[in-house]
Amino acid sequence: MHLLDSVNKEQTKILVENDNGNERKMLADLGYSEKAIYYYLEKPYMGTLPDADQVSEMLGTCGDTLKVFLKIDHNTIKDIRYQVLGCPGAISAAMASVDLVKGKDLEYAMSIDDGDVFT
Template identity: 45%
Template sequence: MMAMYSEKVMEHFKHPHNMGEMEDADAVGKKGNPACGDVMYVYLKIKDNVIVDIRFQTMGCAAAIATSSMITDLAKGKTLDEALKITKSDVAAELGGLPPLKMHCSNLAADALLDAIKNYREKKKAGAA
């Protein structure tokens, strides 16, 4: 089982970064389905279009948790436009690769981040109107 995952994946799985709920988040992104075994929530704190804080909560396998942890590292401090450019492949590459079987089903983090940013922009638009 250990050989299935890279050292980097196991490191993030064992000690995830930016883990936990954010009570006063400006936006929340949600992806996955418990029936598939993976659900991710990503919470954003945004100031002047920059992600100043990001946290996650994930139910899922080691790959799901490691990709969640990694995306918080990648997105923190970035502008929303920069953050939108982070892809699933970027997340996997930063983790030293994922098992092929996990590439699609457990690599939700980029989608959840996208969902959070989309929700933020819609909320802002609605607020401005």
């Protein structure tokens, strides 16, 4: 099972409470999983870390821009925030990547690829 394949009961409750209907339906019709829709609508890790140990920025070939802020302690990722200007896929992937690597060591984080996030 991939990270974006499942959504828990609390996340489903949040989706229903915050859903105006149209955006969620459009994303579902486009094939986004419930988990990806949750990440896109809620953006739980969007923002900055003023005391970040590492800040990196990337520009995708499609024009999506991501800026990542990392708080690292003893080679372990303690916190992550993203600023993302891009499509729902870019936003949900950035948010999902936090759940994959937060609390893990840098070597593990560097081993993550898109297959670990998307089906």
